[in-house]
Amino acid sequence: MASHQNIAIILAGSNLGNRLHNLSAAAMFLEKLSTRKIDCSSVYETAPWGNTQQPPFLNQAFKVYTSLTANELLDELLAFEKSQGRTRLQQWEPRSIDLDILFYNHDLISTPELTIPHKHLHARRFVLEPLAELIPEFIHPVFGKNITELLDLCNDELKVSKFPVYAQK
DSSP: OOOSOEEEEEEEEEOSSSHHHHHHHHHHHHHHHOSSOOEEOOOEEEOOSSOOSSOOEEEEEEEEEESSOHHHHHHHHHHHHHHTTOOOSSTTOOOSOEEEEEEETTOOEEOSSOEESOTTGGGOHHHHHHHHHHOTTOBOTTTOOBHHHHHHHOOOOOOEEEOOGGGGO
């Protein structure tokens, strides 16, 4: 285990069950993994990407401070997803919870299990909107542009809007 502090940017998404509760459970889980208080974006409601014949998602981005390596973090996230009833039967299927590591420090990681930065994040508005709120000046290590610039360049026209969390209590 690395002894220094790593910063992981994680996107949580849910479109099955009580979506807001699922994000809240993910936030509590990430808080326990983090060595200090996590930062998070607002919750966004987003049209499904890829397989559009499914309910809309709620998405939220998190900044987690961890001593875990990227692979250790991935193992923890996958175990949490499974504990929340997540199955992985087909690509882009509806899910109770999805946790993706978008960035890990400024590292470039490409293994069969893990690609960081997430290879499609620059083309997906549902990812860029919460990131632009959470880390607008973060420079994408491959494209050399910050998140705000990537959002400005994004051609994805799927609907993304802030979700009124207070309405869901």
